[in-house]
Amino acid sequence: MNVLLMTDKLMTGGAEYYFCKLENQLKHSKLVFYTAAGGGELYEQINNKKHFINMSHSNHIANLIMIKRKVKEYDIDIIHANSLRMVLYAVAIQKMMKKKLKIIYTKHNVTMIEKSFRPVFTRLLNRYVTKIITVSGYEQENLFQLGVQKEKITTIYNGVDLGQFMYHQKEKDNVYKVGILARLSPEKNHELFLEIAKKLKQYPEIKFYIGGDGPQYPKIHKMIEEFELTHHVQMIGEVKNPESFIKDMDVLVLTSHREVFPMVVLEAMAVGTPLVSINIGGIKEAITSDEFGCLVSGYSADRFCEHILAIKEDQQFRNKLVNSARDRVQKNFSLEKMVTYTMREYLNI
Structure with missing residues (x-):
């Protein structure tokens, strides 16, 4: 055939x-x-x-x-x-x-x-x-x-191509990186990501990175300036090697209004980057419990911040998330x- x-x-x-x-x-x-x-x-x-x-x-x-x-x-x-x-x-x-x-x-x-x-x-x-x-x-x-x-x-x-998205042991750095990798379009809800960055502005070691391009680039850039986040949030633009971006982050965040089953969830689980994600669509079929990542049931910036800080401050909790998530991807995805x-x-x- x-x-x-x-x-x-x-x-x-x-x-x-x-x-x-x-x-x-x-x-x-x-x-x-x-x-x-x-x-x-x-x-x-x-x-x-x-x-x-x-x-x-x-x-x-x-x-x-x-x-x-x-x-x-x-x-x-x-x-x-x-x-x-x-x-x-x-x-x-x-x-x-x-x-x-x-x-x-x-x-x-x-x-x-x-x-x-x-x-x-x-x-x-x-x-x-x-x-x-x-x-x-x-x-x-x-x-x-x-x-x-x-x-x-x-x-x-x-x-997930486990040869491309290989596990990466992160080394401690003075900068704690929180990222989002998504097309810059309304359904990805970057506004919430910027709200999270604004609330965590008091932590100078936490920096935020926006990977991706799209029609909302000018709007998001303007919001960064309006929120006075130019020293805290960096727009990367088009990401040609998603595995490198995801590996470089200490936490990956998803804030979307609509998702079916995003690849970036599995890719983060594969490389060893903990996830804090909105609980919509089929995401909970990958992150079936808090053993594999942190799900937020509502669009609450405060709840996202709590999870990000918990992962940052509790190395044992972070390691458990990373190891369990990687194992789950290898067996199922x-x-x-x-x-x-x-x-x-x-x-x-």
């Missing part, structure tokens, strides 16, 4: 890293893999560039014409869509060609159609998608509640497991 993996673009993000890791790792004597995506900085991570189809970021008609031609040329049997837009592409190509394609959809996030047009979203998945992979049980349950057919859905957790379970879906479809 011939499989075409598709994603919108190869720009830094959890879904895009997932796409690249699959492309790198998928190998089977009965399957031939091709990939298609819009350009971006992650293109360099694609191994088999001979089987890669470069799509436009904006010209959807041209993309559909090109992908239709490639589906015919490569005799594609399965399209694995890494976004809802790619599902729509696959459905359109199927109708244009009048060829029955098997469509797999890995659902990484909450989509606009899902929020605003639920019946349309549910009908689309039930009618056209052969198999849906959710990256958390939380998201699987959400689809059940929307009326998506249960037999179509399976959960395959994101997997390896890249090898993710690839094996995904391959099984292709072969059993």
Whole structure:
């Protein structure tokens, strides 16, 4: 069988890293893999560039014409869509060609159609998608509640490349680093991160680092100045090597309004950086107890501060978190497991 993996673009993000890791790792004597995506900085991570189809970021008609031609040329049997837009592409190509394609959809996030047009979203998945992979049980349950057919859905957790995100023993430093690694967009709630920094301003040894780029860069930069945090908070910008950023932090913080199952949680657990995270979405499926990290049930800056200071001041507590979290990732969230379970879906479809 011939499989075409598709994603919108190869720009830094959890879904895009997932796409690249699959492309790198998928190998089977009965399957031939091709990939298609819009350009971006992650293109360099694609191994088999001979089987890669470069799509436009904006010209959807041209993309559909090109992908239709490639589906015919490569005799594609399965399209694995890494976004809802790619599902729509696959459905359109199927109708244009009048060829029955098997469509797999890995659902990484909450989509606009899902929020605003639920019946349309549910009908689309039930009618056209052969198999849906959710990256958390939380998201699987959400689809059940929307009326998506249960037999179509399976959960395959994101997997960490433990060779890339290797455990790192931190050395004591005069600076205690608290970081956030996320796209600078409203749903990531950097405002709360800055509130935390403001409340901990009295501790001169604690510095805050914002990794990532996005549309809210000017707003966040202005807030740092307004809160008089220019000596306490540093904006790093685009992070090309997330493992280096995460390893460098003493604590990693998540403050998002919306998450399904963020890769950065598993990556921090893998390298040995303790987590203080908002308790939303599927995060609690990785941090199942306070043995593995600190979850905050509400958007309380004070509660975040309490956990950050507890980790900072209690080395025994910190070590317990680090060791337990690393062990949990190795047993349950390896890249090898993710690839094996995904391959099984292709072969059993």
